[in-house]
Amino acid sequence: MVKGKTTNGLMRHLREIHGISISGSKNKKDLLNMGYYHGYKGYRFIGNSQNRIPYTKFEEVVSVHQFDANLKSILYPNIMLIETAIKNYTLDTLIGIGPADFDYAFSYLLNDYKKHSVGNRDYRDKMKKRLDLRNKINEAISYNYSDNKAVIQHFFHNNKQVPLWAIFEVISLGVFGFFIQCLNEDTRIAIAKDLKLHSTAHNQNGRLLEDMVFLIKDLRNAVAHNAVVFDCRFKKASPPARLKEYLQSETGVSDINFDNIVDYFTITIFLLKKLGIPRIDLRRIVKKLSIESERLRNSIPIPVHTSIMGSDFRRKIEQMLRYI
Template identity: 75%
Template sequence: MVRGKTTNGLMRHLRDTHNISISGSKNKKDLLNMGYYHGYKGYRFIGQSQNKIPFTNFDEVVAVHQFDTNLKTLLYPNIMLIETAIKNYTLNTLIGLGPVDFEHVFSHLLNDYKKYSVGNSKYRDKMKKRLDLRDKIHESITYNYSDQKAVIQHFFHNNKPIPLWAIFEVINLGVFGFFLQCLNQDTRIAITEDLGMHSTSHNQNGRILEDIIFLIKELRNAVAHNSVVFDCRFKKTTPPARLKEYIQSATGIANIMFDNIIDYLIIVIFLLKKLGIPKTDLKRIVRNFSTESEKLRSEIPVSVHTSIMGSNLRNKISSLMNFI
């Protein structure tokens, strides 16, 4: 039989084992509200579990947890806006190229493999990704039909092909990234041109948009599922050099490596600006981020704040304001 610890027992454990000052009804409520496992254990390190934050007072833990919560509140609606808008921009471009039922798009546009010779290893790799994409889309359609998603059931019940806009409604951001990846080069470039992102120096083959989608989908999933985001532990892959170079060139901001959360804010603001969001709204987002960061700075050791946010945070915020 496994016996757990009461909240009072957990407080004693934090004092006796982790040397963290914690006492009183306020700290007890804070611990109950955030939880020991999701809260303290999730916020006691930066990035990797071995990078322990030298907390001495439970109020410092609460400050980091609150910063993370407020950060997700700030980012969530803007990431959702970006996801919806980029799907709509993509759809609008594809409509100009011909029919947009999935089978037509699959046959005529999702054919990046054709630039390689049959039997070539890249041909096989591209073809496999294309077939995997079709399977993922069919899985999404099946799941949403079974889940009685009206937009999917309507076309099945009326014996009509499912248009691409309906598919975009039900696929996640990762599958959408694979969709972009499988498009032929001319189509990819047409989409990035419509978004004002095509660059002959950094985006010669139209790959920048898929790079961006794969980057922000990790943040999007962390925010949507209330995972920890303040230290970028959600990052599973290393962003390609062409993406870093492109964003640095486009924004005029140096040293964007996506190791600190400010770099993700930069790309969110970059995308929102491309989507025509007013400057006043963009500046408000950056000011809110800066306010939350300064509040955290006043509540934890400065060295810990620097480890979380990076040593050039203020320069990046200033440059981001200039970019806006």
């Protein structure tokens, strides 16, 4: 039998074990609202559990938790817009090439493996990814049919193939990234050009779009599922150098490495600008980030704020505004 602690017991635990000043009804209500495990335990470190934040007051924990929540409220609608738009641009390009069904795309567009000799390592690797993609899409269709998703059931009940636009509605951003990855080079470049992302210097093989999709999908999932985002712990792998170099060249924001959340705002602003979002709206996003950062700075020790935002935060904000 597992014996838990009451909220009063958790407050005593924070005082006696962690040296955090916490008492009174206001602190108790804040702890209940944020939760000990999702709240304190999720926000007691930066990046990894060894990099503990030296909290002395519970109000500092609440400030970091609120900062994280506010970041997600800024990012959520914009990341969702980017996901929808990129899928729609891709669909528009593919429809201009041929029939809007998966069988056609699978046979004639999702064939990047063909540029390699039959049976060699690259050929087998890309063929496996292509076959895995088909399985993932079939799984998504099956799941959404069983889940009574009208957009999928309609086509089955009318004995029709499920078109690409319906497939894009039900696959995750990660699976969509694999879809882009499996496209042949000509098709990838055509989509990149339609999104104004093609660069002869940085995007000669049309790979930058998939790089961006794989990068933002981790952020998207963290935001959508209310995971911690302020310290970028959602990042599963370091983005390729070609993407960092391209973003730095295009935006004028230097030292992009995606170790701090400001860099994720940079790629968000970059993509929104490419999608034609008005400058006034882009400036508003950057201003909100600046306000939240300053509010946090006034609520926690300066060294902790610097560890979270990076020592170059203000410079990057200025560079981002110049880009806009």
